[in-house]
Amino acid sequence: MNAVRSITRSRLFWPVTAxxxxxxxxxxxxxxxxxxxxxxxxxxxxxxxxLRNGAPTMLVALGMTLVIATRGIDLSVGAIAxxxxxxxxxxxGDAPDPGNPGVVAVAIxxxxxxxLILGSWNGLLVAAFGIQxxxxxxxxxxxxxxxAMLITEGNILTITSPPYKxxxxxxxxxxxxxxxxxxxxxAIAALLTRKTALGLLIExxxxxxxxxxxxxxxxxxxxxxVYIFSGLCAGIAGLIISSNVTAADANSAGxxxxxxxxxxxxxxxxxxxxxxYSLTGTxxxxxxxxxxxxxxxxxxxxxxIALVFKAIVVIAVCLLQSPVVQDWMHRRRPTPSSTxxxxx
Amino acid sequence: MTTTxxxxxxxxxxxxxxxxxxxxxxxxxxxxxxxFFGIGASRYRNFASGxxxxxxxxxxxxxxxxxxxxxFVILTGGIDLSVGSVVxxxTMIAASLAQxxxxxxxxxxxxxxxxSGIGLLSGLVIHYFKIQPFIATLAAMFLAxxxxxxxxxxxxxxTDPFFTALARRIVFAPKLSINPSVIIALVIVAVxxxxxxxxxxxxxxxxxxxxxxxxxxxxxPVSRTKVLVYVISGFCxxxxxxxxxxxxxxxxxxxxxxxxxxxxxxxxxxxxxxxxxxGFVIGSVLGVLLLGIIQTIISFxxxxxSWWTRIVIGALLLxxxxxxxxxxxxxx
Numbered sequence: 212m213n214a215v216r217s218i219t220r221s222r223l224f225w226p227v228t229a230x231x232x233x234x235x236x237x238x239x240x241x242x243x244x245x246x247x248x249x250x251x252x253x254x255x256x257x258x259x260x261x262l263r264n265g266a267p268t269m270l271v272a273l274g275m276t277l278v279i280a281t282r283g284i285d286l287s288v289g290a291i292a293x294x295x296x297x298x299x300x301x302x303x304g305d306a307p308d309p310g311n312p313g314v315v316a317v318a319i320x321x322x323x324x325x326x327l328i329l330g331s332w333n334g335l336l337v338a339a340f341g342i343q344x345x346x347x348x349x350x351x352x353x354x355x356x357x358x359a360m361l362i363t364e365g366n367i368l369t370i371t372s373p374p375y376k377x378x379x380x381x382x383x384x385x386x387x388x389x390x391x392x393x394x395x396x397x398a399i400a401a402l403l404t405r406k407t408a409l410g411l412l413i414e415x416x417x418x419x420x421x422x423x424x425x426x427x428x429x430x431x432x433x434x435x436x437v438y439i440f441s442g443l444c445a446g447i448a449g450l451i452i453s454s455n456v457t458a459a460d461a462n463s464a465g466x467x468x469x470x471x472x473x474x475x476x477x478x479x480x481x482x483x484x485x486x487x488y489s490l491t492g493t494x495x496x497x498x499x500x501x502x503x504x505x506x507x508x509x510x511x512x513x514x515x516i517a518l519v520f521k522a523i524v525v526i527a528v529c530l531l532q533s534p535v536v537q538d539w540m541h542r543r544r545p546t547p548s549s550t551x552x553x554x555x
Numbered sequence: 556m557t558t559t560x561x562x563x564x565x566x567x568x569x570x571x572x573x574x575x576x577x578x579x580x581x582x583x584x585x586x587x588x589x590x591f592f593g594i595g596a597s598r599y600r601n602f603a604s605g606x607x608x609x610x611x612x613x614x615x616x617x618x619x620x621x622x623x624x625x626x627f628v629i630l631t632g633g634i635d636l637s638v639g640s641v642v643x644x645x646t647m648i649a650a651s652l653a654q655x656x657x658x659x660x661x662x663x664x665x666x667x668x669x670x671s672g673i674g675l676l677s678g679l680v681i682h683y684f685k686i687q688p689f690i691a692t693l694a695a696m697f698l699a700x701x702x703x704x705x706x707x708x709x710x711x712x713x714t715d716p717f718f719t720a721l722a723r724r725i726v727f728a729p730k731l732s733i734n735p736s737v738i739i740a741l742v743i744v745a746v747x748x749x750x751x752x753x754x755x756x757x758x759x760x761x762x763x764x765x766x767x768x769x770x771x772x773x774x775x776p777v778s779r780t781k782v783l784v785y786v787i788s789g790f791c792x793x794x795x796x797x798x799x800x801x802x803x804x805x806x807x808x809x810x811x812x813x814x815x816x817x818x819x820x821x822x823x824x825x826x827x828x829x830x831x832x833x834g835f836v837i838g839s840v841l842g843v844l845l846l847g848i849i850q851t852i853i854s855f856x857x858x859x860x861s862w863w864t865r866i867v868i869g870a871l872l873l874x875x876x877x878x879x880x881x882x883x884x885x886x887x
Contacts, residue, residue, distance in 0.1 A: 284689070345634070345689070346829050346876055353816055354869020360862035461862075470693055483687045513708060515808065518701030525694040526680070533684040 222480030225531050226495045229478070229524065233502045241509055253382040257505065259390075265501030266389035267292070267448035269494055271468050272475035273393075273400055274444030276493045277437040279476050282417045282485030283337060283344035285438060288445035288472060290355020291329050292465030295322040295446035296453030297362040300370050309372040318375070323446050329355075330442015334435035352469070359461035368459040379455030389451050396444065401490055410488075413437065417485030471500055474521075478528045499524070577833075579882055580826030580875065584841045587871075591848045599855045605731050611847040613724075616736035617642065617798040618846070621818040622825070622839040623747045624791025627784040629822050630751075631763040632831025633688035635785065637677060638792045639814030640699035641670050643807070645796020647703045649718075650711035650806025659717035667793040673699060674789020678782035692785075696815070703808030710807040713800060722801040736798040743794060747836045756780060764831025820868055821846055824875050845871070 237244045237257070247256035271288045278285045302318035303309045329351060336347035381388040404410030415423040416430045424430045448468065453459045477483060478499055479492025503524060507517035530536055596603035612619070621638050628635045645666045652662045673695050680691045713719070724732040751757035759780040762770040770777045800806055819829075825842030827834025849867050 340877070340880060342876055342880060343829055346823070346872075349816070349819065349823075350869050350872045350876070353820060353872060354866050357862040357865030357869065360860070361866070365860055365862060470696075473690075474693070477690055483690065513704060515704035515708060516701050518697040519705065520701075522694045522696075522698035522701060525690070525697065529686050529690055529694070530680070530684055533686055535684050 222489060222532075223492055223495060225528055226478050226480065226492060226499055229528060230495060230499045230502060233499065233506050237502075237506055237509060240506075244509075249385070254385050257509075259387065261498065261501050261505050262390050263387040264505070265497050266387075266393045267451050267465070268468060268471045268475060268500060269393050269497040270396060270444045270448040270451070271441075271465075272472040272479075272493045272497045273396060273490065274437075274441030275469075275472040276476050276479070276481055276488050276490060277400070277404070277413060278344070278441045279473075279481055279483060280413050280417045280485060280488035281434050281437050282420070283434065283437070284348065284473065284483070285333060285441045285445075286345065286348040286469050287329070287333060287351035287355055288441060288448075289465040289468045290352050290359065291326055291442055291445035292449030292452060292468060293356055293359040293459075293461050294329065294362065295326050295449030296464050297359040297368070297459045297461050298322045298325055299375070299450055300368040300453055300459035301362055303372050303375055304368050304370045309370055310374065312374045315372060315374040319378075319450060322450055323443065326442045326446020326449070327439055328442075330439040330445075331435065333442065334438035337438060338431045338434040356461060359459075359464075363459055363461045365461070367461075370457055370459075372457070375454050376457050377454070379451045379453075389455070392447065392451065396447070397490060397494060400440075404490070409433075414486050414488065417488075472497075474525055475500055477532075478525075480532065580879060581835060581838045581841070583875070583878060584825055584838060584845060588841060588845050588848065591845065591852065595848065595852045595855060598852075602851075602855060605728075607851065609731060609733050609737075611844050611851065612737045612740070613734055614802075614850075615843050615847045616734075616740040617795040617802060618814070618817060618821065618843045619740040619840055620743050620791050620795040620798060621814065622821040622843050623743055623836055624788035624795075625815075625818045625822050626747070626825075626827055626834060626836045626839045627751075627760060627787045628688070629764075629819070629827050629829060630760050630831055630834055631781060631784050632767075633681065633781075633784065634692065634819070634829075635674075635677070635788045636689065636692040636815050637673060637695035637699055638788065638795070638818055639811040639816075640696045640703070641673055641789060641792035642796040642799050642811040642814055643703050643809070644673075644699040645670060645793050646800040646803070646806035646810055647706045647711070647808055648806070649797060649800045650713050651706050653713050653715040653718060654711055659715060663797060666797055667790060670793025670796065671786050671790040674785040674787070674792070675782065677789070678785030681785065682778055682781045700808070706808070707806075708808065710805050713804045713806065718801060719804065722804055734801075736801055739794065739798065743791065744836065744840055751836055756783070760784060761832060764828075764833070766832075817846060817868075820872055824871055826875070826879070828879060 234244070241257075244257050247254055247259060249255075271292070275285055275288065299318040299322040302321060303314055306314040308314065333348050333351060336342045336350070337344050340347075377388060378392070379389055383391055404413065412423070412428050412433055415426070415428055416433050420430050445465075449465055452464050475496035476493050477496070479489055479494070479496035481488040481492060500521070503520060504514070504517055507520055508514060601607070621642070625635060625638065648666050648669060649662055652665065653659070677688075677691045677695045680686050681688050721735050724734050726732040751760065759770065759775045759777070762773065762775055763777055763781055767777060767781075799810065803810070821842035822834070822839045823829060823842070824845055825834070825838030825840070827838060846868060850864055853861065853864055
């Protein structure tokens with residue numbers, strides 16, 4: 212009985228339940244949904260597609276989780292993704308030989324370095340100038356797409372470069388390369404924050420910045436680092452997006468990805484008020500969002516109307532996690548552990 | 556001992572509430588507006604005409620209304636991301652019902668009711684379920700945008716004689732004309748000004764932004780007012796939606812993408828603190844006019860591409876946010 216309770220009380224319970232419900236619905240509608248086939252040594256199937264198409268959102272949400280854990284928010288990730296894709300495609304497009312791996316390497320390095328710079332610009336405003344995160348990142352969100360348009364001169368840049376296409380559409384060890392990128396980034400983030408004290412320090416800054424600073428935590432530096440990491444994740448996501456369509460579209464690349472990423476974080480059980488965060492929850496949240504989109508496609512509903520379902524899922528998951536509903540549910544079913552927690 | 560020490564600090568603090576710093580941001584916006592107009596007038600021959608000024612209002616009437624609603628929300632320390640989508644939904648409802656031959660008065664009532672209803676839902680979820688305004692209005696944004704496409708995926712033209720008559724310009728002097736939208740927008744600004752500065756509701760709005768818990772302890776109707784600001788913002792989005800459908804004489808689900816950012820930018824540039832409690836509705840109107848004049852200059856320049864607008868707005872946001880930071884630091 213206690214085991215059941217601890218499962219339903221877990222922060223991952225609702226997102227995982229939502230995901231399971233969506234998957235079951237899909238299997239009922241399309242019986243072959245779970246089928247994964249091996250073609251030319253590459254894995255194909257709906258589940259693989261969900262992971263691959265969700266890769267940019269997962270990456271951006273990964274960076275966003277750490278930002279939100281410090282009680283911040285990063286609205287500029289979509290703009291950074293657009294800029295990163297625009298820069299990479301411009302460099303490759305202007306090169307005499309777009310297919311040259313050296314050119315592609317230079318383009319990727321420049322785009323990544325630029326994303327790091329844009330991330331540290333956000334960090335500068337938030338950590339050094341003490342501007343509210345939502346306002347500080349709103350600046351780059353507004354100006355960023357203009358900058359991306361400036362780089363592409365307002366055009367949609369289409370390029371033909373097999374090595375660049377590999378990032379978003381290639382396969383390695385039978386898996387789409389984009390999934391491997393996400394896995395590596397998640398592993399790095401998990402190792403750095405959970406195997407060292409960094410994660411604890413990030414949470415302490417999110418719970419009480421002033422107290423952490425007095426306790427000797429270098430909160431400014433930590434806040435700065437998470438915005439740089441978020442910029443890096445957004446930049447790589449931008450590379451995946453532009454590589455997937457082999458074009459840089461300054462207007463629509465990464466449009467609303469910041470909102471999807473924030474949703475993924477919230478669905479994953481991390482509170483926007485900062486503090487405790489869950490990387491696993493975020494990844495599950497991102498997969499829920501992508502599965503929802505895929506479900507709407509397979510059900511034959513126009514993709515624009517998918518927004519209505521997204522709104523319903525957001526409200527449902529947020530309401531279920533809201534303190535009011537949680538209190539209400541716990542009051543109806545008081546458990547020994549909760550009374551103990553109250554007593555202590 | 557402590558009382559003698561605290562009296563001067565209280566006086567010091569009171570001194571710093573003197574008009575100058577309070578209006579500094581507003582004055583800065585006004586100065587910038589004049590400077591930008593001066594730049595335009597000195598560079599282009601036909602810029603310094605009455606019609607260019609009037610066109611600022613004609614082209615931005617809907618944005619003025621949106622910024623007014625957003626000011627209420629931001630003054631309480633909240634944010635409303637749904638306004639752009641509600642504008643789109645309003646144009647879709649207006650256009651589709653007009654196409655079906657409904658009575659224009661009824662259509663306007665329905666649009667305003669839907670806008671206010673979406674605002675009410677956001678407000679209730681925010682206040683009673685303690686969901687962050689950002690997330691609740693984000694869901695409302697998705698909902699409204701999705702509903703647009705439920706109505707139709709395509710653009711619907713408006714041919715109703717009542718609406719086309721309302722969209723016509725009123726020429727009141729040689730070479731000077733406005734349209735009814737401008738009058739509606741200005742009336743809404745005037746009503747908002749009176750409500751914010753001369754009614755109990757207005758003072759409660761400021762009090763919530765200053766400190767919600769203090770407001771509760773003072774016995775102010777915090778819950779009601781907190782929900783009300785989102786209803787006001789939703790209502791304004793409905794009005795803005797009608798003005799927008801008059802402006803384009805069509806309804807389309809893809810209109811107004813990013814409009815919420817323009818509204819928020821106008822409010823911030825107009826000197827309202829995003830943390831709430833301080834700001835003026837007139838400032839937001841000046842903010843909209845400043846955004847409008849930048850767009851006018853860029854269109855007069857001809858060679859400058861439209862994306863410069865976004866970059867300039869971003870730069871202006873930066874300047875004003877840093878200015879606010881300096882001002883609030885000095886006040887402390």
